[in-house]
Amino acid sequence: MHPKKNVLSANFKLGFLGAGQLARMSGLQAFRYGIQVGVFSDRKENEPVQFITPFSQTGSFDSVEDLITFAETCDVLTLENEFIGSEILKEVQEKSGTPIFPSPDSFALIENKLIEKKTFESAGIAVTPYALMETEDDLEAFGEAHGWPFMLKSSKGGYDGYGNETVENINEAVMAYDNLGGNSDQDIIAEAFVDFTKELAVQVARNETGHVVYPCCETVQKNHICVGVQSPASIDASVQDEAQQLAVKAAEAIDGKGIFAFEFFLTKDNELLLNESAPRPHNSGHYTIEGCITSQFENHVRAVMGLPLGSSELCSTAIAMINLLGTDERNAQIDNAMESLRSTDGHLHIYGKLDSRKGRKMGHFTLLGENMAETYERAQQLTQEIRI
Amino acid sequence: MHPKKNVLSANFKLGFLGAGQLARMSGLQAFRYGIQVGVFSDRKENEPVQFITPFSQTGSFDSVEDLITFAETCDVLTLENEFIGSEILKEVQEKSGTPIFPSPDSFALIENKLIEKKTFESAGIAVTPYALMETEDDLEAFGEAHGWPFMLKSSKGGYDGYGNETVENINEAVMAYDNLGGNSDQDIIAEAFVDFTKELAVQVARNETGHVVYPCCETVQKNHICVGVQSPASIDASVQDEAQQLAVKAAEAIDGKGIFAFEFFLTKDNELLLNESAPRPHNSGHYTIEGCITSQFENHVRAVMGLPLGSSELCSTAIAMINLLGTDERNAQIDNAMESLRSTDGHLHIYGKLDSRKGRKMGHFTLLGENMAETYERAQQLTQEIRI
Numbered sequence: 001m002h003p004k005k006n007v008l009s010a011n012f013k014l015g016f017l018g019a020g021q022l023a024r025m026s027g028l029q030a031f032r033y034g035i036q037v038g039v040f041s042d043r044k045e046n047e048p049v050q051f052i053t054p055f056s057q058t059g060s061f062d063s064v065e066d067l068i069t070f071a072e073t074c075d076v077l078t079l080e081n082e083f084i085g086s087e088i089l090k091e092v093q094e095k096s097g098t099p100i101f102p103s104p105d106s107f108a109l110i111e112n113k114l115i116e117k118k119t120f121e122s123a124g125i126a127v128t129p130y131a132l133m134e135t136e137d138d139l140e141a142f143g144e145a146h147g148w149p150f151m152l153k154s155s156k157g158g159y160d161g162y163g164n165e166t167v168e169n170i171n172e173a174v175m176a177y178d179n180l181g182g183n184s185d186q187d188i189i190a191e192a193f194v195d196f197t198k199e200l201a202v203q204v205a206r207n208e209t210g211h212v213v214y215p216c217c218e219t220v221q222k223n224h225i226c227v228g229v230q231s232p233a234s235i236d237a238s239v240q241d242e243a244q245q246l247a248v249k250a251a252e253a254i255d256g257k258g259i260f261a262f263e264f265f266l267t268k269d270n271e272l273l274l275n276e277s278a279p280r281p282h283n284s285g286h287y288t289i290e291g292c293i294t295s296q297f298e299n300h301v302r303a304v305m306g307l308p309l310g311s312s313e314l315c316s317t318a319i320a321m322i323n324l325l326g327t328d329e330r331n332a333q334i335d336n337a338m339e340s341l342r343s344t345d346g347h348l349h350i351y352g353k354l355d356s357r358k359g360r361k362m363g364h365f366t367l368l369g370e371n372m373a374e375t376y377e378r379a380q381q382l383t384q385e386i387r388i
Numbered sequence: 389m390h391p392k393k394n395v396l397s398a399n400f401k402l403g404f405l406g407a408g409q410l411a412r413m414s415g416l417q418a419f420r421y422g423i424q425v426g427v428f429s430d431r432k433e434n435e436p437v438q439f440i441t442p443f444s445q446t447g448s449f450d451s452v453e454d455l456i457t458f459a460e461t462c463d464v465l466t467l468e469n470e471f472i473g474s475e476i477l478k479e480v481q482e483k484s485g486t487p488i489f490p491s492p493d494s495f496a497l498i499e500n501k502l503i504e505k506k507t508f509e510s511a512g513i514a515v516t517p518y519a520l521m522e523t524e525d526d527l528e529a530f531g532e533a534h535g536w537p538f539m540l541k542s543s544k545g546g547y548d549g550y551g552n553e554t555v556e557n558i559n560e561a562v563m564a565y566d567n568l569g570g571n572s573d574q575d576i577i578a579e580a581f582v583d584f585t586k587e588l589a590v591q592v593a594r595n596e597t598g599h600v601v602y603p604c605c606e607t608v609q610k611n612h613i614c615v616g617v618q619s620p621a622s623i624d625a626s627v628q629d630e631a632q633q634l635a636v637k638a639a640e641a642i643d644g645k646g647i648f649a650f651e652f653f654l655t656k657d658n659e660l661l662l663n664e665s666a667p668r669p670h671n672s673g674h675y676t677i678e679g680c681i682t683s684q685f686e687n688h689v690r691a692v693m694g695l696p697l698g699s700s701e702l703c704s705t706a707i708a709m710i711n712l713l714g715t716d717e718r719n720a721q722i723d724n725a726m727e728s729l730r731s732t733d734g735h736l737h738i739y740g741k742l743d744s745r746k747g748r749k750m751g752h753f754t755l756l757g758e759n760m761a762e763t764y765e766r767a768q769q770l771t772q773e774i775r776i
Contacts, residue, residue, distance in 0.1 A: 009722065
């Protein structure tokens, strides 16, 4: 399936299903190519992408009808989240005639955590120990086999710690199972805690012209939220290579066309376990805007438009990215950012959200340097006074 | 005069007076900071910036009323061309309360070529030999003093060769004088042809926080249209330094706040003569998007918002920029661009214009390399098959 029109034309419109910062940063790259950006938002209030295009529509992610109306105004559609089911996407693609990348078939292989893990296991990629939970006995057995605590996850819709619960014992497990929807229609899987030394991530862009793989970076997490990224990760060259190879293998396993992020745990034995995948630009790849020759956002756009992909080569030996999380509940306004703007190799990005909430992802700051530890520390210093 | 609101906020709107590619590329940088972009266009058809914002207004550049209506929706205004008179800008600024940068006072010193030359001469900057023409005797005398042919220019509104005529003899001079409006209300100046070896340009960003000056680059011209840029220019280090110093002096001479471009002729004797100035991003600075740590567009936005300015350091030893000029009269569509997309260090930019015309600036291509001659030649090769 190919886009309807000549792609590099002001008559071509790339539609984003979702209106957050990932679509916004991708849309800004799409504009580089002189094409139009459409956005479908499921929220009534104004969202970041709605400020960068005159072509926006509001509707429900569950409404095939709403989505078809939007799809018919676009030449190709792409995702910025995992909130629309693959069955709905498939119907929208078929009825509108507008191709969607990553394809609904690719997405069907990762939208459900259980299928996702089976897909990657079948491709020979090690994943974290897991099992489908259907009864109280399953919960008990998993705890005995892998030890308490462990994680319970709803198989669909998890995001930044939502849809996940850590359970310490059988009583908590039974409660969490119910909270997560196990007694209604959600498949619940248990996942063992992995005794990891680092959390890593690799982006892969892929389409019919080939693929490019980004360096393996390290994500710094705090309460299941990514607070920063270091690229390249401080790991052995052999682990760096292996992570990149596994990521490419994973993208191939789902015949992915678009940009993908694969998150890995690195165990004490230097073993890589695939943790999560995302069929879209990913927070761990924001550093690529200035840190790589071609950003994940530009390659996202290129990939879904069927264009040749750009180089993922690093522009510097050490790149640090700090997420700017909301510090206050207020109208979004960034204070004390002057130090970050004054820094020679620093790059500030604000997403244009109208409202700030504590912990909400409001922007990020990328710093290019030579030494990883120093660069990351300096990036933290330059942003520590920022209030947003 | 300061912007009305806290600048780094989604409630802040930067308004562009003009809707072409210079405003578009600046607007894309403004989005980096999470602010809004407004655009005032004097054309009925859709223009590049109108596709990247929901906030656009159409009106006349001569209508104070139209401009005030727009100004009142914005927190700060900036220019992308020289088509609105400084007196109109001053009135709009006063009546709307919305500051304009570069200021109407700065612009008043350069909008008229006669005043511009006097301003820079007074600041000790050598300019090309010129004189105000008022009579046929003036034309005759200028030809005798500086030799034929020479240039006649209307003192206002020149752009890419429009508003200029080369005259070979007194008959042509008399005709051109009339064509250019000398017998109605236009001041006409004569300018001697300078026997130059290179045409150079330097960008300066300046505001109340300080200034940054970009490397002196060389522009490659064909029929008075810039077809390419090489940065840094292949000139002696002393000339490079002098050009940068003169550009800063020129920005100071007009108390410029914003981004400015200064074009120089380099004579056979290695003398620098200021040729033209522009109170806005300039074609000669497009290479800075990938070629410098902070692009002219980002520093344009920073400068007019009163933010600290970013580094103008080069990212590579040789940077080539090729203008992609319209090759056909048709709906804009870019063909044969795959080679340019496949090149590792190449960056393609298309402006999103709906219609192509022969010679119209439709996009550009920037290539980073090590050796200037090789890099420029390769950039030409990578783009020579492009049709747009």
